[in-house]
Amino acid sequence: MLTGNLLRRSHRLDEAKTAFSLARNLEPLHPYACLGMARIAAYRGDWVTVATTLEPMLQAHPLFAPALRLLSQAYIQMGRKPPFGEADSVKVPIEDVIDEPLLDALYERSALALIRGNPDRGKALLPKRCSRCHTITRIQQAHKSASQWLHTIGRMQGQAGREWLSDSDAADILSYLANRLHG
Numbered sequence: 573m574l575t576g577n578l579l580r581r582s583h584r585l586d587e588a589k590t591a592f593s594l595a596r597n598l599e600p601l602h603p604y605a606c607l608g609m610a611r612i613a614a615y616r617g618d619w620v621t622v623a624t625t626l627e628p629m630l631q632a633h634p635l636f637a638p639a640l641r642l643l644s645q646a647y648i649q650m651g652r653k654p655p656f657g658e659a660d661s662v663k664v665p666i667e668d669v670i671d672e673p674l675l676d677a678l679y680e681r682s683a684l685a686l687i688r689g690n691p692d693r694g695k696a697l698l699p700k701r702c703s704r705c706h707t708i709t710r711i712q713q714a715h716k717s718a719s720q721w722l723h724t725i726g727r728m729q730g731q732a733g734r735e736w737l738s739d740s741d742a743a744d745i746l747s748y749l750a751n752r753l754h755g
Contacts, residue, residue: 577608579591580608580615581726582729583727583729589609592605592606592608592609593609601628601629601632602629603629603636606625606626607626607629607636607638607639607642610625610639610642610643614642614646620646620650622643623643623650626642627643687722687743688743688747689740689746689748690744691744691748692748694746694749697748698745698748701732701741702745705728711749716749716750717750718746718750721746721749722746725749729742
């Protein structure tokens with residue numbers, strides 16, 4: 573699941589879908605594999621797939637809070653009333669509410685640990701790759717953590733495409749931005 577979520581968070585949706593599919597081949601109703609597939613479908617606006625992916629999984633894991641929230645959103649997007657009411661929300665175990673942020677933090681830390689960019693190359697690439705849409709001053713004045721830069725660069729890579737901003741270029745730019753001194 574870690575690989576699938578890292579890929580999904582990096583907007584590499586087809587690769588993430590493959591990773592989640594492999595997990596579902598082993599365990600078709602694995603909660604996190606189904607949730608990952610449903611999140612990809614939601615990102616693409618395919619709310620029917622979100623519902624058809626989550627409904628059977630929730631029959632096996634009825635208290636899986638992240639899936640309940642996404643399914644509710646899918647039903648609203650499809651103009652349907654969610655099949656559970658306000659009273660059902662009190663049944664959500666606290667572990668699910670805590671698990672999601674902890675897993676998010678784990679994914680971020682794992683991604684940051686795996687990214688080994690060249691900050692000098694990143695500094696040189698910044699004007700070439702990023703000034704197409706942003707002023708260099710705007711980027712240089714932004715004071716973000718490594719985690720925040722990871723999300724920002726991943727989002728920009730998803731918008732610009734990997735042909736324009738490769739994984740290697742993104743890692744180098746991230747390494748530069750995350751490690752520079754703010755003056």
